[in-house]
Amino acid sequence: MTDAFDSRRRGPVAPLPLTVLTGFLGSGKTTLLNRLVQDPALADAAVLINEFGEIGLDHLLVQPVRDGVVMLTTGCLCCTVRGDLVTSLETLLRDRDNGRLSFDRVVIETTGLADPAPILHTTMVHPYLVMRFRLDGVVTVVDAVNGEATLDAHSEAVKQAAVADRLVITKTDLLDTAERRTGYERLLARLAALNPAAPRLLGAEATPARLFDCGLYDPATKSADVRRWLAAEAYAPAAGNGHAHDGHAHGHHTHGHHDHDHGHYGHDPNRHDDHIRAFTLATDEAVPASAFEMFLELLRSVHGPDLLRLKGIVKLSEQPDKPMVIHGVQHVFHPPAQLPAWPDDDHRTRLVLIVRDVAEARIRELFNAFLSAVGPDRPDRTALVDNPLVPFGGIDR
Numbered sequence: 001m002t003d004a005f006d007s008r009r010r011g012p013v014a015p016l017p018l019t020v021l022t023g024f025l026g027s028g029k030t031t032l033l034n035r036l037v038q039d040p041a042l043a044d045a046a047v048l049i050n051e052f053g054e055i056g057l058d059h060l061l062v063q064p065v066r067d068g069v070v071m072l073t074t075g076c077l078c079c080t081v082r083g084d085l086v087t088s089l090e091t092l093l094r095d096r097d098n099g100r101l102s103f104d105r106v107v108i109e110t111t112g113l114a115d116p117a118p119i120l121h122t123t124m125v126h127p128y129l130v131m132r133f134r135l136d137g138v139v140t141v142v143d144a145v146n147g148e149a150t151l152d153a154h155s156e157a158v159k160q161a162a163v164a165d166r167l168v169i170t171k172t173d174l175l176d177t178a179e180r181r182t183g184y185e186r187l188l189a190r191l192a193a194l195n196p197a198a199p200r201l202l203g204a205e206a207t208p209a210r211l212f213d214c215g216l217y218d219p220a221t222k223s224a225d226v227r228r229w230l231a232a233e234a235y236a237p238a239a240g241n242g243h244a245h246d247g248h249a250h251g252h253h254t255h256g257h258h259d260h261d262h263g264h265y266g267h268d269p270n271r272h273d274d275h276i277r278a279f280t281l282a283t284d285e286a287v288p289a290s291a292f293e294m295f296l297e298l299l300r301s302v303h304g305p306d307l308l309r310l311k312g313i314v315k316l317s318e319q320p321d322k323p324m325v326i327h328g329v330q331h332v333f334h335p336p337a338q339l340p341a342w343p344d345d346d347h348r349t350r351l352v353l354i355v356r357d358v359a360e361a362r363i364r365e366l367f368n369a370f371l372s373a374v375g376p377d378r379p380d381r382t383a384l385v386d387n388p389l390v391p392f393g394g395i396d397r
């Protein structure tokens with residue numbers, strides 16, 4: 001069957017949660033997966049890996065199901081990626097639809113050097129896959145000992161940390177010298193600044209319960225848990241719009257309480273993480289759908305690759321009681337979802353952004369311009385979009 005409808009249930013099939021597991025070369029992804037696949041909590045999962053060999057499944061009493069797919073005694077399916085990822089996912093879905101395989105979630109392990117964004121794009125942009133999967137979250141593995149050096153040397157590693165919903169810290173057992181422990185403290189502070197909202201889980205804390213279901217929908221309540229998903233409180237205060245949060249990291253699973261100073265620490269001006277900013281925008285004001293769409297379009301077209309992550313809940317003028325939830329990774333946006341009601345008493349538009357090499361003030365100004373909260377020295381919305389002489393004026397870097 002090749003459409004999104006399951007004839008047995010006569011209706012659209014609920015999209016399957018998809019988790020992307022990323023992390024730098026040697027950070028411990030395979031070791032983590034090896035532990036996870038043995039957990040009965042992954043009995044309903046299909047895990048896509050590059051090679052069975054890497055994960056050393058031999059001792060787990062595997063049962064080959066078909067070429068490239070084995071089932072562990074726990075019920076977890078391990079599948080090697082054959083050809084490209086899209087083909088592998090389509091084949092898996094076909095097998096599931098035909099009752100040949102049974103799974104209710106998918107985990108994809110990326111190769112260490114990979115920028116996770118293309119994988120997210122693949123599943124969020126593909127016209128069929130986007131109907132069948134919903135992004136549950138990005139899990140990024142970071143090595144406690146080598147993590148700092150890796151962040152220094154590789155901008156991809158910084159990006160992997162910045163787009164994560166969960167950070168798993170491995171190799172803390174190797175923090176046996178004062179020097180390593182100090183380096184580790186610095187690493188934690190850097191991760192907190194790069195990605196304030198992502199819980200940092202140490203080795204054994206990285207259980208399926210904490211790694212999965214970090215998407216918008218809470219499977220326990222079958223409703224959207226916007227507060228948890230957005231975690232806006234974890235970000236630095238949303239200064240400048242009068243609706244600032246207090247900016248403290250939410251306490252659970254975080255280790256050490258570090259001030260979020262937007263990455264303005266350290267002495268090396270070329271540090272990759274100094275290029276990353278994480279912040280929130282918030283407002284009470286409702287925004288017309290067309291204006292908000294245009295705001296996103298401008299963000300996307302001008303800052304696309306540098307817009308690492310954007311999540312938000314938006315109060316539209318047309319339907320202020322039914323907020324819209326948006327979710328984007330770089331220039332790709334998940335189809336927006338409309339909620340039947342506000343999930344709690346906080347009825348403000350809140351956007352959380354993680355960007356690279358874009359001044360926070362620029363995006364804040366653009367946002368305010370679209371809200372028509374025009375300052376004397378700022379272009380208003382009309383000037384931004386209607387003035388042919390100043391195309392996209394005022395939103396350069």
Ligand SMILES: Nc1nc2c(ncn2[C@@H]2O[C@H](COP(=O)(O)OP(=O)(O)OP(=O)(O)O)[C@@H](O)[C@H]2O)c(=O)[nH]1
Pocket residue numbers: 023024025026027028029030031032111112113170171172173174203
């Ligand atoms: N001491 C210690 N070693 C670990 C830990 N996690 C992983 N390792 C070791 O680190 C090395 C790399 O781990 P892998 O799990 O292969 O890392 P990976 O991210 O899959 O590596 P690539 O597939 O090369 O990207 C292996 O030798 C592991 O045994 C840990 O928590 N503590």
